[in-house]
Structures are given as C-alpha cells and as structure tokens.
Amino acid sequence: MTFPSWEAAAYQQQKLQTDGDHNPMALTRRSFLTSSVALGVAGCLLPSRTLAADKHQLTIGNRSIDVLGRSAKVFGLTDEEGRPGLLLRAGEPFSVALENTLNGPTSIHWHGQTPAPELDGISETGYVAPLAAGETRSFYFEARPGTHWMHSHHELQEQALLTAPLIVQSPEDAAIDSQDVTLLLNDFSFRDPLEIFQGLTGSETMDHGAMSGMANMEHSMESMGGADLNDVTYDAFLANDRTLDDPQVVRTERNGRVRLRIINGAASTAFWIDVGAASATLIAADGNRVEPVQASRFPLAQAQRIDLLLDVPAGAAIPVFARREGDTARTGIILAAPGATIERYAGMADSAEVPVDLSIEGRLIATAPLASRPADIRHTVMLTGAMAPYSWTLDERVWAKRRKLEVAEGQRVEIEFMNHSMMAHPMHLHGHHFQVTEIEGRKFSGAMRDTVLVPAMGTVVVAFDADNPGRWLYHCHNLYHMMAGMMSEVVYT
Numbered sequence: 001m002t003f004p005s006w007e008a009a010a011y012q013q014q015k016l017q018t019d020g021d022h023n024p025m026a027l028t029r030r031s032f033l034t035s036s037v038a039l040g041v042a043g044c045l046l047p048s049r050t051l052a053a054d055k056h057q058l059t060i061g062n063r064s065i066d067v068l069g070r071s072a073k074v075f076g077l078t079d080e081e082g083r084p085g086l087l088l089r090a091g092e093p094f095s096v097a098l099e100n101t102l103n104g105p106t107s108i109h110w111h112g113q114t115p116a117p118e119l120d121g122i123s124e125t126g127y128v129a130p131l132a133a134g135e136t137r138s139f140y141f142e143a144r145p146g147t148h149w150m151h152s153h154h155e156l157q158e159q160a161l162l163t164a165p166l167i168v169q170s171p172e173d174a175a176i177d178s179q180d181v182t183l184l185l186n187d188f189s190f191r192d193p194l195e196i197f198q199g200l201t202g203s204e205t206m207d208h209g210a211m212s213g214m215a216n217m218e219h220s221m222e223s224m225g226g227a228d229l230n231d232v233t234y235d236a237f238l239a240n241d242r243t244l245d246d247p248q249v250v251r252t253e254r255n256g257r258v259r260l261r262i263i264n265g266a267a268s269t270a271f272w273i274d275v276g277a278a279s280a281t282l283i284a285a286d287g288n289r290v291e292p293v294q295a296s297r298f299p300l301a302q303a304q305r306i307d308l309l310l311d312v313p314a315g316a317a318i319p320v321f322a323r324r325e326g327d328t329a330r331t332g333i334i335l336a337a338p339g340a341t342i343e344r345y346a347g348m349a350d351s352a353e354v355p356v357d358l359s360i361e362g363r364l365i366a367t368a369p370l371a372s373r374p375a376d377i378r379h380t381v382m383l384t385g386a387m388a389p390y391s392w393t394l395d396e397r398v399w400a401k402r403r404k405l406e407v408a409e410g411q412r413v414e415i416e417f418m419n420h421s422m423m424a425h426p427m428h429l430h431g432h433h434f435q436v437t438e439i440e441g442r443k444f445s446g447a448m449r450d451t452v453l454v455p456a457m458g459t460v461v462v463a464f465d466a467d468n469p470g471r472w473l474y475h476c477h478n479l480y481h482m483m484a485g486m487m488s489e490v491v492y493t
Helices: 032-038 171-175 193-201 479-484
Strands: 056-067 070-078 086-088 094-100 108-111 136-141 146-152 163-168 179-188 236-239 249-251 256-264 271-274 280-285 288-295 297-300 305-312 317-324 330-336 377-386 391-394 405-407 412-419 425-429 434-439 451-454 459-465 471-476 487-492
Touching: 070 163, 146 256, 146 305, 163 179, 163 256, 179 317, 179 330, 193 479, 236 317, 236 330, 297 305, 305 317, 305 330, 377 405, 391 479, 412 425, 412 434, 412 451, 425 459, 451 459, 471 479
Parallel strands: 056 094, 086 163, 179 256, 249 330, 377 412, 405 487
Antiparallel strands: 056 070, 094 136, 108 146, 146 163, 179 236, 256 305, 271 297, 271 317, 280 288, 280 305, 317 330, 377 391, 412 459, 425 451, 425 471, 434 459, 471 487
C-alpha cells in the first residue's frame, strides 16, 4: 500500500498563544464533559497498558501548514514514523498508545471501529474523561477492516482539522491488483472555530444545544430547490492538506489501476466526487464492500467514505475533483501516469454544483448484508431545526433534554430518520454498522454503513443488530449541528 506523503489534519488557530498553560480551544464556562458529569455519569478509566505493549504510537501535536500562500497554525495526528494517521495490516489488532502533546484536553474517536464503549475515544457518554494535556492512553481492540478515519470529538477541534485516515487492510485487499491511494477532504477557515460557531448562533457559550437566539448570519445559506445547503463560508477546501493551486500529484504505473480511498473529513461540507470523462467503480462504502457500481460522479456526505477503482491509461492524467454542493468551489488530487502532462485546474468550477443526494445510495447493495429477520423494535427519530434562529435538534430536543433510544442486546433494531428540516443531515451511529433498508418508502438491501445522509424533508430507515452493549452516541455529523444540540444516544437496557 502506498501511503500518501502528506501530513494530516490539525488545528487551525490564529490566536494560538505561546503560554504553555493556555488552552486554545477553551470555551467559556460550559463544556460537554461538564454536562456529562451533571448527568451523574460515573467515569471509569481503564487501567493503562504499558507503552511497550502497544504496537503503534499516535501523537497529537501542533504544526503549521500553508494554505493559499498563508501560514496557519494547526494540529497534527501522526504515527510513530511521523506519517499522518494509521495503517493496519490485515489481521493486525488496534494496539495504540495515544499521546496528547497539546496544551489542553482532546479526544480522538475511531470512526468506523466498533470497540467496547469505553474505548470509543469520546467522553460524552461518561465512560472516560477527555485526554488531558501530556497524557498518554492505551487502546486495544480487534480492528474492523476498511477505509475509516480518526477525528477529535472534543468541542470544535474537528473543524480545526484534527482528522486523519485510519486504514485497516483486509485479506481480500491483496486480491485487488492496484495502487492504494488515500484522499482526506477537509473544509478550512482562517477563523477560530469558536468564532465561526458564535457567528452562527449569536452566543458566547457552547453547551451542546443550550444556546438560543437569532444568529449573526455569517454563514452563506446557499439554497437550491428550497433546501438550505451550507452553513459556513470557508477560505479553502483541502485534499490531503492542499488546494488546487498546488495539488498533490500521485504518479501511477503505466496503464495502472488505483484504489482510491476517499474520506470526507470536512466539518460541515458535503461533496460530489467527480472524475470527469473517466469512469470509476465504487466497491466499498464506509469501509464495507458493496456490489460494484460504475459512474463518474459520486455523492459524499460528511464523515462518509468510498473506495473507488480507477484505471489510468498510459500517458494520461486524471483529476479527481471534490466539488462542494451548492457552490463553485472545488479541490482534489491528480492521478498521473508516467510522463503525463499535468494541467492547472482552477479552484472554482464554471457552475455551481447541485445538492448531494441519494442517487448512488439507492443503487448500493451490500455484499454481506444483515441476516434476514424481522425487526424486534423500531424507533422513529425526527430531525428538526432551522438556520435562523440557528437551532438543530433531534425530536425538538437538545442533548441535555435528549430522548434516549432504548434497545436490548440481541435485538434487530430499526431507526426511521424523518427529516422535518430544510437541510440534509448525515446521521452517524457510534459502535455499530447499520444497513440502509429503506429510502422514501422503497425497501431494498442497501449498503452497510455507519453514516447515512437524510435529505431535507426526506425519510431513511436503517437496521442494525444490537450486539455491542453500552451507551452509544448518534448524531448529525455536521459539526455545528451536533454542537447546537443535534445529538442523542442509543442505550442498552
């Protein structure tokens, strides 16, 4: 596997101070952990394993990147060899010592993995506290194969690019004669993430949904067909930390085949993946194999991943664009055969992109679906809220007043997501992978996923087997919607 030669994700902070005691992400009085403690949840840190027993070291630290000719102070998440993210070979367990070298607390969620709840890398459900400054914590569990990723689940650090790939190879990968390339997408702003959030909510505090009031409308509010599309105006969109002003060029073999693992690590942006005149074959969604689907355009909501196979003819260069929905902005990388001429591509397309939809989702068929059986329980969840005032909720409730979905171990569970808002929401469930079983009343044996897009005023049904007891978050993976209150939990009784 060829791991990309780029440094991953990090925290952008214009006002980062040099004082060692300063926490650049410290919010005003309330934090999510405080609200968890108020709920009476007992923390239960696992005994730390010795570093010698951990096969990999992941380090969270500071770095600088260049964006559009400007320097930005950011975070980085690198392995023991300084590479971004983590690559695990087939059959290798997830055995990691995670070190926090930042000046303040953080947390890293292993998105797509299904460990025990105390190893999920979050603090919101109360199993563990955030990773303190200077702390190293050990994680060990069976790794789930596929294209996954890692990101902060602490306050607004994800917007600050604290994201990185988590690639777990499977035994079947060796049968695909291809060059492995990973593409991580991010949205980027030179502004402090807290400043962005305050501009949306008109609030100086952040308490996962405790705020209200008319927003200072700093977001772009692009709209097509009556649906709101984008909350935030960004300075740039990054593909492996780079823009199309200076894109990454991946050299391929002559008449080579590329397996492109695309991760949408953007905080609040959905993209269309566009390979232009070329054609690609989608073989996996959220790390799970699907029956091959061939196309030249693929919708990709926040937190979703797709694996594409592309053939690069001799002498050819294929730009792989990520085009922001409702906008002309785009980013991407270039796959180039030996000797191919590399053209320059503008960071703006000629026309605005259409909204991301379920056109491909409805064609995806899982190669390893859930066993056929009726559901034991069905929960209906209403996705509610609006741009102005900026308020996003589940069942018209914020996190502090959430309605928990109760399940029992061994049950087949269905969740019907009914979107009563004018904005699409990528809904993510921790600790499980579900099957998309119904879109707008049409039943089918869809992809196995951990994140599904629910369109504005649309309905999507997913099913999963309750086989991982604990308390598990489910939430919108638009970071600002989640922080405004669009989060709850599935609780095993």
